[in-house]
Amino acid sequence: MAPSAILLNPEDTIIENYDKNNLLVSNHGDGKSIYANTGLAPKEIVKQILLERASRIDTDACDPDEENAFYVADLGEVYRQHMRWKTNLPRVKPFYAVKCNPDEEVIKLLAALGSGFDCASKTEIDQVLGLGVDPSRIIYAQPCKTKSYLRHAANVGVSQMTFDNADELYKIRSCYPNAEIVLRILTDDSASLCRLSTKFGADLETAADLLRLAKELDLNVVGVSFHVGSGAADPSAFTKAVTDAKWVFDQAATNGYDLKLLDVGGGFTDETFEVFAAKLNDALVDHFPPHVRVIAEPGRYYTANAFTLATNIIARRDVSSLPSTPRSSDSYGSDVSAASTSEKSYMLYLNDGVYGNFSNIIFDHQHPTAQVLHSNRAADQDKLVEYSIWGPTCDGIDVISEHCYLPGTLDIGDWLFFENMGAYTKCSATRFNGFKDTHEAIYISSEPGASALLGY
Numbered sequence: 030m031a032p033s034a035i036l037l038n039p040e041d042t043i044i045e046n047y048d049k050n051n052l053l054v055s056n057h058g059d060g061k062s063i064y065a066n067t068g069l070a071p072k073e074i075v076k077q078i079l080l081e082r083a084s085r086i087d088t089d090a091c092d093p094d095e096e097n098a099f100y101v102a103d104l105g106e107v108y109r110q111h112m113r114w115k116t117n118l119p120r121v122k123p124f125y126a127v128k129c130n131p132d133e134e135v136i137k138l139l140a141a142l143g144s145g146f147d148c149a150s151k152t153e154i155d156q157v158l159g160l161g162v163d164p165s166r167i168i169y170a171q172p173c174k175t176k177s178y179l180r181h182a183a184n185v186g187v188s189q190m191t192f193d194n195a196d197e198l199y200k201i202r203s204c205y206p207n208a209e210i211v212l213r214i215l216t217d218d219s220a221s222l223c224r225l226s227t228k229f230g231a232d233l234e235t236a237a238d239l240l241r242l243a244k245e246l247d248l249n250v251v252g253v254s255f256h257v258g259s260g261a262a263d264p265s266a267f268t269k270a271v272t273d274a275k276w277v278f279d280q281a282a283t284n285g286y287d288l289k290l291l292d293v294g295g296g297f298t299d300e301t302f303e304v305f306a307a308k309l310n311d312a313l314v315d316h317f318p319p320h321v322r323v324i325a326e327p328g329r330y331y332t333a334n335a336f337t338l339a340t341n342i343i344a345r346r347d348v349s350s351l352p353s354t355p356r357s358s359d360s361y362g363s364d365v366s367a368a369s370t371s372e373k374s375y376m377l378y379l380n381d382g383v384y385g386n387f388s389n390i391i392f393d394h395q396h397p398t399a400q401v402l403h404s405n406r407a408a409d410q411d412k413l414v415e416y417s418i419w420g421p422t423c424d425g426i427d428v429i430s431e432h433c434y435l436p437g438t439l440d441i442g443d444w445l446f447f448e449n450m451g452a453y454t455k456c457s458a459t460r461f462n463g464f465k466d467t468h469e470a471i472y473i474s475s476e477p478g479a480s481a482l483l484g485y
């Protein structure tokens with residue numbers, strides 16, 4: 030995700046004359062759409078709620094963990110992404126990749142919107158089924174499955190699943206011989222943020238062998254799947270993958286299979302969605318007639334923007350010996366060239382880090398951008414101050430930003446916030462050092478359509 034160039038002055042978060050009672054600040058909604066009530070832009074509403082919640086905490090007197098990091102999740106964002114999906118990819122039914130963010134409210138909303146679900150484990154399957162989703166709306170999209178989970182899938186009727194190797198075919202034959210199996214093929218994911226084809230996917234030669242073996246084993250191959258890599262950057266990867274999938278469909282026909290399902294995986298991002306969708310549509314028109322059902326497994330596209338994280342500054346260290354000349358690559362969050370900078374530099378320690386919700390730095394190669402939510406010192410906010418930002422654990426790897434500029438001198442007890450924290454964040458948080466791996470989320474909806482479905 031590209032770092033935002035927004036410089037947020039804390040003053041900007043105070044919107045004159047807003048009526049706090051119109052802002053929903055709990056997940057037990059009052060049925061009103063906050064967007065309709067306030068007329069504020071969704072991001073401004075989120076900031077207001079972050080600020081309101083943070084300002085209730087007195088770090089000089091609060092109980093342990095009261096000042097913990099928390100999320101504001103705007104389900105209106107998820108709703109808008111779904112509408113955008115339907116506009117741009119009307120032929121492709123999304124099966125939301127639960128692994129990306131298994132948040133119950135997200136799943137509930139997407140279930141109500143008619144989405145399917147890509148589940149990769151027993152827990153994910155059970156979570157989605159537990160919310161009343163029919164098993165036919167789930168694909169067990171893990172080509173290398175645990176045997177006991179396969180038996181569980183058979184027991185609960187989740188019949189669609191992927192495979193990419195011969196051992197998996199024998200496993201499926203012994204655990205779930207009637208499963209509807211989908212052959213995952215390799216893609217060129219070299220331009221993607223997170224490469225998956227190093228681990229999964231059959232090359233075309235192997236795919237042909239697997240189809241022959243599946244036939245010998247009397248298994249029910251129904252389609253082909255691929256994934257162009259998470260955070261994909263090259264839209265032509267879809268063109269090549271769809272062309273390869275068509276080759277496998279033809280190969281399957283020579284083995285007596287009439288395939289009916291193409292699963293185009295995930296990889297979509299908010300920033301490039303329309304460009305990727307156009308490429309994918311063109312490839313589908315060129316290679317797949319309308320009777321072939323097309324599904325996808327989008328994850329980050331749906332949730333990245335919907336979650337904003339607020340964190341508290343728990344400690345600070347004056348390190349004015351840090352290099353004082355701004356470097357262009359370090360200008361996260363601030364236009365350094367336009368503002369005067371302070372002589373002072375600090376290390377800030379937050380109560381969340383890479384072992385927590387910032388696990389996306391390690392596992393998802395992200396660079397979250399800090400913005401000031403609330404500062405107790407208003408005096409020098411016209412100055413940019415140089416910081417490095419660290420997590421709360423004792424490990425030196427626990428760094429959120431090695432170098433950034435933020436307005437004013439921040440202090441212990443102040444709050445920072447980070448947008449775009451909805452994908453591959455809290456799902457991979459740990460309890461290392463005794464910190465919590467769960468954090469409060471305040472759910473709101475900035476979209477009347479989502480409010481109608483969620484009741485808030």
Ligand SMILES: Cc1ncc(COP(=O)(O)O)c(C=O)c1O
Pocket residue numbers: 126129147170171225256258259260261294295296297326327328329330
């Ligand atoms: C099989 C599978 N499907 C879907 C996804 C979701 O990908 P993305 O979040 O890029 O859409 C992943 C991510 O790792 C995956 O492994």
